[in-house]
Amino acid sequence: MTKITKAAAIGGGVIGGGWIARLALNGIDVAVFDPHPEAKRKVDEVMANARHAYRRMALKGLPEEGTVTYAASIADAVKNAQFIQESVPERLDLKLKTLAEIEAGAPSDALICSSTSGFKATDMAADMMHPERFLVGHPFNPVYLLPINEIVPGEKTGKEFTQRACDFYASIGMKCVVINKEIDAFVGNRLLEAAWREALWLVKDGVCTVEELDDIMRYGFGLRWAQMGMFQTYRIAGGEAGMRHFMAQFGPALQWPWTKLMDVPEFNEDLVELIAEQSDAQSGQWSIRELERIRDENLIGIMEALAKAEKGKGWGAGELHNAYVKQLGRASKPKLSAAAAKAKATKPRKSARKG
Amino acid sequence: MTKITKAAAIGGGVIGGGWIARLALNGIDVAVFDPHPEAKRKVDEVMANARHAYRRMALKGLPEEGTVTYAASIADAVKNAQFIQESVPERLDLKLKTLAEIEAGAPSDALICSSTSGFKATDMAADMMHPERFLVGHPFNPVYLLPINEIVPGEKTGKEFTQRACDFYASIGMKCVVINKEIDAFVGNRLLEAAWREALWLVKDGVCTVEELDDIMRYGFGLRWAQMGMFQTYRIAGGEAGMRHFMAQFGPALQWPWTKLMDVPEFNEDLVELIAEQSDAQSGQWSIRELERIRDENLIGIMEALAKAEKGKGWGAGELHNAYVKQLGRASKPKLSAAAAKAKATKPRKSARKG
Structure with a gap:
């Protein structure tokens, strides 16, 4: 599998923010879409907690943090993403609409996963053109620390895709349990x-x-x-x-x-x-x-x-x-020289919200 | 409150054995009644685990272990006890019969507590002459390590008695939560x-x-x-x-x-x-x-x-x-001199089952 270096997070609330933190702290760049006017402030606060926690536990060092950028639309957020995690509020109509936009804008081989804590992947994928590349990857709060991830494939999810998703989640420190029988709310x-x-x-x-x-x-x-x-x-x-x-x-x-x-x-x-x-x-x-x-x-x-x-x-x-x-x-980067660190500090990689 | 140095454990299964271990490791002598032919072996095994655990965690030392003796009858086990913990199987008829025998044989000011995980203290005390000195003290397995103790007084349990029981349980390292509304199975x-x-x-x-x-x-x-x-x-x-x-x-x-x-x-x-x-x-x-x-x-x-x-x-x-x-x-005793330790070793305090 190609190493994933670019991800998109659709929704930046408590769960979405936790995903953004876990991804960025693993060195993955994340494009965020969240229409909430205070989305960036909220994500920044989760990031601050997560960074604190990772520095505390990463006794052997940390990868260079991925960038977190804010997109003006779902299409803009997902256009270059290899992995997309949807974490919008728990309303099926909103989930369906969001997934349609994700699918329309994302590269054809991107992994598309939902954080839903209740809906069946089969129901959520009902209108998708390619339901074979969609599944539920349900985390628990705080997403950046708790390892568990309930993987719930839908009826049409491809086996190879499920394996790719599990491999990716495992690569960012998670424990996947695959639930092969779909029920609302999972286990x-x-x-x-x-x-x-x-x-x-x-x-x-x-x-x-x-x-x-x-x-x-x-x-x-x-x-x-x-x-x-x-x-x-x-x-x-x-x-x-x-x-x-x-x-x-x-x-x-x-x-x-x-x-x-x-x-x-x-x-x-x-x-x-x-x-x-x-x-x-x-x-x-x-x-x-x-x-x-x-x-x-x-x-x-x-x-x-x-x-x-x-x-x-x-x-x-x-x-x-x-x-x-x-x-x-x-994955941790060797420490930068003082000069290199200063040069880097003058070019902040984190851009503000575009929209 | 007089310091409790003598206790009785009626029932020596998984829960009773855990009580015996917690009490003895706090330096309290325990008289056990359990008619099971292998009661002593089973209690010894729980004691071995508990001793191992306490040595591991007691970085500042341990009190001298209390004795564990086996009585031939409930009357014999409780006759000198200041505190009695009942942990017989969960059958109300058996609980009632056991409590009657405990009450008949125990000193009039002894604390009488039940490990029941389901019955109401009021129902269990229905036939007791002195229900004011009885309550449920419900622990969780392993009793010697998990601190929680659900204290459930019955309708006739004395307030002063509830306080005495809580004080005693706290003195052996437990966290008491008093449940003032009786329902089956508590919380x-x-x-x-x-x-x-x-x-x-x-x-x-x-x-x-x-x-x-x-x-x-x-x-x-x-x-x-x-x-x-x-x-x-x-x-x-x-x-x-x-x-x-x-x-x-x-x-x-x-x-x-x-x-x-x-x-x-x-x-x-x-x-x-x-x-x-x-x-x-x-x-x-x-x-x-x-x-x-x-x-x-x-x-x-x-x-x-x-x-x-x-x-x-x-x-x-x-x-x-x-x-x-x-x-x-x-509460830990200063280390004995080699000679004193040897003398002590020749007089084992733990007696075998009497009956």
Whole structure:
């Protein structure tokens, strides 16, 4: 595969901004299209966080940062792109329209991927001329640090294309899990949605506050899920008798009325206020920017801890972290001489928004 | 409060064994009752893991280990106990019978707590003479490492007693969250149950394997939940507009048919086999003992990473970890002279099962 050096990001919100950061920090030039008047400021803020995080974790150096430029149209953003990541808001009509514009303007061999967290690739590709080169590559926030990427090909996505997309994502430090059966929301968000609904009930019914619920996670099973998932954890809980024993023991609980999930809590102003107020009480002392920095430091700390596991081979996200840091280091440019650095500083590569 | 130096553990399975380890490693003598013929061997194995973990994390030393003795009856186990933790299998009739025996044999001022992960304290205390000194203290596996403890008082539990129980649990390194509204399964297991049901559907329907699902957790949102829970994480996702914006954006998804949770997957031999086989493929290369050691190392690594956060003050479980390690160190006994150590070695304090 030709090395990808030019990418386009369509949409520069929380997710799009995270993609831009991951791409640029891997040395890839990114052309951005986002009609929001403050798009550049927002992307710059994500970039600042991401740069801080990468400098903190890249003990062996970093590649020279790719440029981030702002295009006046989708056509302009994608015209030279080898890889295009669509991250516009979650409305199917908007996704369809955006993909049509991307396809019309992009080189015929460009990879076209969507960040959607819910729609099926098959539905999104319904109007595409070449659905074989489109799939869902669904990341989790913060995109520049969390490695997971749910790859969901549509019915017409080409196998060779899926492989190319996975290879590219892996080359920028991601862990791809290919979901071969299309369902809305895929796997990660189904689990999150299930837990989220139950959480809303627990808070709405006054069983606990958002802070108490968060504490039960982060002093409890969250520490387990950072390193082993649900099934591997339960395998251990089954003890010597293993998974069959665990299932037999836990199974009957499925019949108990232990969740309210069959029912949807009414989403009204009262519920929003209740949760927003409790969230202010829990986290109001930190700005979002501070919370992001704390989160990123912790994510890196956890990945570095897991990187030391198994005698330095690493475990789970830690094993991948070892490989990623090493790769970033290999791609790092030798330090410029003082004179060369000064010359470079006078020619900023980052252009302002064109439009 | 009088310092607790003598405890009883009724039930020595995965959870009971974890309690015994946490108590003994904090220097508390534990009398165990468990009618299982291999109870002692099983507890010894949990103790070996826990001892290994504590030596690894207790950089400032450990208290002298409490004794673990095996009693022939509940009455015998509890007769001198200041604190009693019940961890028998999850059957209400068995819990009621066990609590009656505990109450009949225990000193009148002993703390009586249950590890139940589902029953309400009020229901469990229905036949007790003194329900005011009983509550649920629900831990998560591995009990000797995970700090969380869901404290669920019953309708008749005394406020002063709840405070005493929390103080004691905190003194052995735990984070107590008091749940003041009783519901079956409390908070943690409601969330786990919701995610578990959805996970069973995803595997049963062939959307993913258990390994793929676990990877999506441990390379994805599991890394977030180890340090911030669900609400604090989503507060950040809302960006500058905060929690209200996030709720407004995410809210409508509650109406979408994104989970199958309204429905219970049929629990049959086929489902057990499917999951057990995939679990073997994922983890069969490690014994349960090896997986436990890997898990424990990772848990300590993650807590140590979080302990370094916020300029060494620590964050979440890491802040507690700092305090716990310090406290264990303060309680550590000065090293014995070689002669004293030898003399002590000839008088093993651990007696075998009496019965």
